[in-house]
Amino acid sequence: MSKRILVIDDEQDIRDVVCLCLEEFGGWHTDGAESGCEGLQKAAAEPWDCILLDVSMPDMDGRAVYEHLQAHQGTQSIPVILLTAKVRATDRDRVSTLGVAGLIAKPFDPITLWQKVAQILDWAT
């Protein structure tokens, strides 16, 4: 069975690119969520093997979404990879303490993305 990956990012284009990348390279099933709320809903509604989470979202930033995911029993074990455009040391510090599975900086090379995700998924299994 192919892995299911949820991409939570408020940028449509980014979602499209990421989903396409993961589909093409990994052959995984992907779905996108426009906002943190939607993402949580979807995360709780269906089983996911990995969640790609944008850090800077207007309504609920990635950190909050992650905490929600962790709080929720159904979703707390799903590995989460953060996508962030913020590159400052302080920002990095803030998220590194969260305990996420991985952190990818934007812009990213699609190969790098796929590799990282695959890595996480391997670990997961």
Added chain:
Amino acid sequence: MKFSLRNLLIVPFLLQIIGITGVVAYLSYRSGQRAVQDIASQLMTESSQRTRKSLDAYLQVTEFVTQTNRALLQSGRLDGTDLGSLQGHFMQQLELFPELSGLVIANEAGAFLNVTRQNERSFAVRRRNIDNADGRLYRWWVGANSLQPTLLDPVGYAYDPHRDPPQAPWYRAAETAPEGLWRLVVTLERGRNQPQLVMVRFEPFMTPEDELGGVVSTGILLTELGKFLQALVPGQYGQIFLIEPNGDLVATSTEEVPFEVSAAVSHAQNVAVQSRRLGVAESTSGLTRATAQMLLDGHSDFSHLQVPIFLELRFEGQRYFVQATPLTGELNWLLVTIIPTSEFMEDIYANVSRTALLCLLALMGSIGLGLWTARAITQPILSLQQATQAFTDGMAVVPPTQPSYLREVETLRQGFNHMVGQLVASFQRLKDRESTLVTLLNGVPVPLSVHDQTGQILFLNTKGQELLVNGIAVADAEQLAATYRLYRAGSDQLYPTDELPVVRGLRGETVDIDDIEIDLGDRRIPLAVSTIPVYNSQGQVLYSINTFQDITERRQTERLRANYQQELEHQVAQQTASLAANEATQQALINAIPDLLMRLGKDGLPREIYNLEAIHWIGDRAHPFNATMYDNLPDAIAEERRRCVEQALATGTIQQQEYELVYEGQTFYEEARIIPVTQDEVLVVVRDISDRYQVDRIKDEFISIVSHELRTPLTSIRGGLGLLALGVLQDRPQKAQQMLHIALDNTERMIRLVNDILDLERLASSQADLRVEPCQAADLIAQAVSGVEAIAQTAGVSLQVAPVTAMVVADPDAIVQTLTNLLGNAIKFSDPGSHIWLTAGIVEVPTAVLRIAVKDQGRGIPADRLELIFERFHQVDVSDSRQKGGAGLGLAICKGIVEQHGGEIWAESQLGVGSTFYVTLPLKPT
């Protein structure tokens, strides 16, 4: 009405005395009058009676003598024929009885003898010897020694005694009157030419043979009777006269002869009695006449009178008592006595006058006594009164009072003296106190005046008198300023009465002024006046006490000082100008420096501190010098600070310390620079750099956002192109195309972003090369509208435009960009089917500007965001920008552009209804 004591004592007393005396005098006068009258009448009566008695006696003598002669003749002792012895006898008798005037004998034979008294001791004899004579009647004068009679009528005349007077001879009458007969007869004893009336008492005598011997008579001349009466008259001015009832005078005490004395031619006439008689009304005495008239009083004659009568007669101003009584006896004569009242009254009047005088004296005496008594009473009282008056008038020495005999008055006087003594003593004490006070006040080295309620000066002390050399003038409050010539300092304006300290003091104010001047003619003296009101126990102002000081010297001193001060200040100013400049510069520098400046000693204690409020001071702001700097810092920072200070002092180089300070829950960033000044002191400059941090933070954030915003499309571009480059999408041409589009779109997005950022930066740094030129607003609007028409259409939003023709001075591209941005936003946030309006117009706010409004029916903007939306990167809802494309810079750029043009941009909105964005631009000046 007040009465004087004296008058009160004297007047009633006088009135009483006079009244009583008067009444008594009058009454007694009246009774006296009556009494006098009674007495007078009594006297008169007595007098009359006396007279009558005398007269009776007188007449009785005649009778007696006649009777004696008759008896002698009848007894033979006398021979009726012997005329010689009869003559001697008669003469003897005449000598014996001076009352008689004459004697007569006539015998039957016709002899006649008449011896009459002529004067003292001489007689007249008339004899008719019938014996040997020729029968003629001869008259002889016989002297006292009855020797040698002198023949008076050498030729006698025929005379018949029996027919004498021929009409009614007495001889015949007597013959037939055995008891005797009284008869008036005319006698010619003095001669034929001197007839006289004589009252004769005839009595016939018988011879011893008891035959009629003859008639013997005794007679009284009426004049003699008159003389007799005269002798009887009391006093000088009285009268007694006898009158027949028919009014014929008989005799009168006046010298008047009561009968006709002129001899008649014919003998018969000569001896006619009746014709010779005079009526009383013919009397030569007016008094007699008047009396007779009054007695008559309407009666025809005197026979009808109610006798006795007592009358009062007023004749020629004299008052006479008149008494008329009839004689008793045969002769029914009326005896009328007239006595002037004064005769009677002389004594009485004398008495009366004496009495009156005595009364008057008594009156005077009692009045005098009364006056004296009154005086005795009033004098001491008056003296008391005078003393009291003197006392109340304020005389120091009271005139001494007279002692009085009256107990009460004396007690009063002593009491008065005592009281006066006490009062004088207490006045003296008061005076002493007053003089002490005056001395005190005069000793006061400041001119002082005391004014009464009307403003009049009651007291002016010595100093005051020296000042007011012109003396005290009489002036009430109204004229004070004018009278004393008080002016406002430095002007010729009379000091207003209402503001005069005296007047204000009298109103109860306490005053201190020094803006008053007094004009003494040659100079003006400025005064400082203080006034204090003095109240009585009822709170009314009694006096005002003023002190007025000559402040000429003070003013001069002030002026000098001012000048000096001015000079000094000028000098000092000059001197310190540069110093001040330096200090000012220094201070300006210090003030300009928004940092804490502290001169710190090696020990850590501050020596000087400036701008303490510039930073957040942990320690006691009120006593910053009490603790060391290190005590006022958290340990870690203090440690570092100390190190810096030591380092600075050691190396002589400036040390720097940046740190984070937590103060009252807030985090601040400060920078401390330690500058060594001397070997022991450093200058510590501490600056709050939180702003900088914030700015840095903002910049970081901006950079972060910008980088984020750049990285986001880059991610899409990198991803898309990466996938394409890997060739994994060869089999999926749609996907490949999609990736290409994504890359292209995001490239465009990046370009826009970069442009926007650059625009914003240029605007912010005012390096925006706005090329302003006059342009038509309508054109600009039209351009913007045409730019967004397509988008509007796509969005299904209708756009309505109401432009205006106006010339503005603006950069056309910038304005178009702004309008396009606003319109774009409106379209972006409007739902399909809604409307957008763009209206433009000229408004006066207050100057005329062009105002453009872009109104939409979007969901509106919350009120608290209306200003924030014009900030950078701010959006109402970030998600919108992501969806609609944009970095949130648009409105910020619009604001920058509009404000660069000198206009304004703002938004008004109602949630759920819509928003309107306004832009104003200045019009091109005409």
